[in-house]
Amino acid sequence: MDTSTSTDNNKRKLTEDDHQICHPRKHLRIEIPSTIFPSTISDTLSSTTTSPSSLFSAISPPQRDLDHPSSATTCTLQTPALLIAPPISGLYFNPGLEIPADLADSVFTFCMSTYFCNPKINQIMLFTRLSSQSTTSLPPILNRLLDTLFTLLRPHIPVETHNLLFPAASTQARQVILNLYTPGEGIASHVDLLKRFGDGIIGVSLGSGCVMRFARTLAETSTPGEGPARLSIHDEPVNLSDPLSCPESDVDEGVAYNVYLPERSVLVLSSDARYKWTHGIEKRKSDFISCPDCVPDIPSAIKGRWVERGTRLSITYRWLLPGADVVGCDE
Numbered sequence: 001m002d003t004s005t006s007t008d009n010n011k012r013k014l015t016e017d018d019h020q021i022c023h024p025r026k027h028l029r030i031e032i033p034s035t036i037f038p039s040t041i042s043d044t045l046s047s048t049t050t051s052p053s054s055l056f057s058a059i060s061p062p063q064r065d066l067d068h069p070s071s072a073t074t075c076t077l078q079t080p081a082l083l084i085a086p087p088i089s090g091l092y093f094n095p096g097l098e099i100p101a102d103l104a105d106s107v108f109t110f111c112m113s114t115y116f117c118n119p120k121i122n123q124i125m126l127f128t129r130l131s132s133q134s135t136t137s138l139p140p141i142l143n144r145l146l147d148t149l150f151t152l153l154r155p156h157i158p159v160e161t162h163n164l165l166f167p168a169a170s171t172q173a174r175q176v177i178l179n180l181y182t183p184g185e186g187i188a189s190h191v192d193l194l195k196r197f198g199d200g201i202i203g204v205s206l207g208s209g210c211v212m213r214f215a216r217t218l219a220e221t222s223t224p225g226e227g228p229a230r231l232s233i234h235d236e237p238v239n240l241s242d243p244l245s246c247p248e249s250d251v252d253e254g255v256a257y258n259v260y261l262p263e264r265s266v267l268v269l270s271s272d273a274r275y276k277w278t279h280g281i282e283k284r285k286s287d288f289i290s291c292p293d294c295v296p297d298i299p300s301a302i303k304g305r306w307v308e309r310g311t312r313l314s315i316t317y318r319w320l321l322p323g324a325d326v327v328g329c330d331e
């Protein structure tokens with residue numbers, strides 16, 4: 001099952017070099033209700049599970065940029081990725097806001113040794129469950145990360161966004177998705193599933209940074225005033241080899257930003273950023289990022305440097321919409 005061409009709904013839409021198809025690595029997604037953690041985890045990981053739907057709505061094919069040979073000192077005539085938040089309503093990113101190094105190391109080590117021992121697995125889903133019968137939760141280390149995010153984010157985001165991410169009393173279950181990327185891998189541009197996930201998404205980058213691309217969907221202008229649920233975004237995953245199922249016309253590439261998300265950084269997507277902008281990661285082994293001081297004599301718009309990617313683990317906390325609790329509800 002190679003994800004670069006497969007239409008199977010159950011895998012991350014990785015974007016890989018075609019030559020890697022010769023050495024296919026199976027990309028498997030495992031869904032783990034947090035209630036089974038940790039006693040049955042090894043059993044769960046030893047088998048491939050299926051899932052009712054993809055985790056995101058693919059909206060455009062991945063960019064097919066060639067990898068650039070990495071050089072820490074090269075500056076070229078292309079636009080480097082931003083190191084700061086782009087002007088997208090509802091997107092919060094502050095490069096000065098970092099997960100503490102010891103916690104980041106602990107989370108990374110825990111996830112790698114618990115979920116990613118099998119090299120065929122690059123995606124894990126965990127779920128909390130709303131229940132009056134039992135208190136179900138995430139692995140303690142992922143709860144600790146969430147507690148840290150609560151405190152870290154408070155001074156950096158509006159109070160209403162903080163309340164969206166950390167309500168006093170949850171009415172929705174959380175999903176936590178772990179995505180593991182080796183250098184050269186990415187994820188197709190998408191809007192997270194509208195029917196499955198609510199507003200308010202937190203993403204953490206561990207192990208390595210990468211550039212994330214944000215592009216505005218055209219749906220806003222094609223269906224004025226109809227709100228997020230009516231955006232012309234495909235809820236079903238698309239076959240990346242089939243151009244007809246990847247309507248680039250839904251994405252306004254003219255309004256797009258590349259943003260470098262460093263290791264230990266935190267990204268929040270809410271409102272417009274969650275519903276009206278796609279996000280994706282190009283398949284690259286290195287990223288061209290802003291470097292305002294690297295060459296004094298060229299315009300700042302083209303000053304940049306290449307940064308190699310390492311193995312990156314992203315941890316994304318989202319809200320499951322009512323009825324979208326794929327592990328059921330014991331209420």
Ligand SMILES: O=C(O)CCC(=O)C(=O)O
Pocket residue numbers: 055056177179187192203279314315316
């Ligand atoms: O790896 C990331 O930071 C993004 C993952 C993502 O967009 C997703 O799982 O929907």
Ligand SMILES: [Fe+2]
Pocket residue numbers: 056190191192279
């Ligand atoms: Fe996403």
